[in-house]
């Protein structure tokens with residue numbers, strides 16, 4: 001029998017780190033090696049996350065054997081992540097890192113520094129693979145050792161718009177209105193996330209510019225190949241613990257509308273189904289999807305439709321921000337880099353209702 005993949009997690013005291021544990025313990029080819037979490041050093045993981053107590057795992061202040069890990073996942077905030085990645089590569093140059101923060105997602109350092117401040121390990125930027133497998137799978141090489149796991153909003157909205165941009169049937173000016181549950185902001189306490197402030201309420205934020213906009217622009221411009229895509233992105237906070245829904249739209253080309261005027265909805269569904277043929281995790285669904293349908297799963301459900309009156313494509317996209325938007329996609333990337341089926345350990349369906 002082949003040996004299992006040895007995995008360590010940094011930031012296990014956070015939401016993405018704990019979600020990695022929940023998913024990885026069910027992965028048939030993974031052995032969890034070490035868990036690092038600064039606020040719970042020396043404690044059972046169950047003290048921090050009681051739902052994980054049955055696993056009997058404990059937390060360390062720092063990984064002790066980074067070089068023994070085949071993969072190390074980083075569930076840290078930006079800056080802390082770049083610093084830890086640099087430190088780990090010093091100690092363990094052959095270990096592969098999957099970073100869930102934004103530190104290695106933007107290829108251009110100037111763009112990164114405009115949105116996040118000074119980069120803490122810029123020399124690692126050129127080797128990072130952007131880990132959205134459905135769109136960047138071909139860029140994986142035998143030497144890939146650093147994966148920038150995408151943001152949740154960029155995953156949800158880019159998967160929604162990529163087929164139409166790739167087939168050049170929409171103008172490169174897109175509007176994205178996206179809703180997120182509160183776990184998207186991490187476990188730290190913030191006033192606007194208090195139950196009494198966010199329950200029974202919905203709000204827009206980031207109107208002066210959101211850090212995920214340049215990431216979405218980078219992906220969609222890659223897909224579009226010719227012209228830079230202009231992105232108008234408005235995120236909203238919803239009173240949900242998990243879940244993300246993006247409504248994405250753009251003007252359809254008059255030529256495409258004229259060609260498919262008899263049944264544009266059938267044509268758009270065929271185009272989307274063909275684009276994602278063979279993809280395990282992206283499904284073209286027949287009714288507008290809800291966040292509940294993908295709760296706890298690695299699926300992205302897409303519902304493309306045509307607003308005939310406005311001449312616009314409208315695509316509804318849902319994911320679980322902690323799974324396809326973070327930990328699940330990170331495991332999909334580990335599978336991809338390991339030559340395993342991408343869905344291994346990620347087959348669970350959404351929990352419904």
Ligand SMILES: NC(=O)c1ccc[n+]([C@@H]2O[C@H](COP(=O)([O-])OP(=O)(O)OC[C@H]3O[C@@H](n4cnc5c(N)ncnc54)[C@H](OP(=O)(O)O)[C@@H]3O)[C@@H](O)[C@H]2O)c1
Pocket residue numbers: 010011012013014015016017037038039040074075076077078080100101102150151152183184185186187188321322325326
């Ligand atoms: N939440 C999501 O839906 C989501 C989706 C995609 C990507 N991400 C990204 O994933 C990363 C982790 O997010 P999260 O939601 O898991 O955040 P979180 O719940 O706030 O957890 C953050 C983790 O990082 C640790 N940490 C914080 N500052 C640190 C520092 N300076 N040095 C060392 N450790 C530090 C925390 O440790 P202690 O608590 O023990 O102090 C905790 O383990 C972020 O970069 C986030 O942007 C999150």
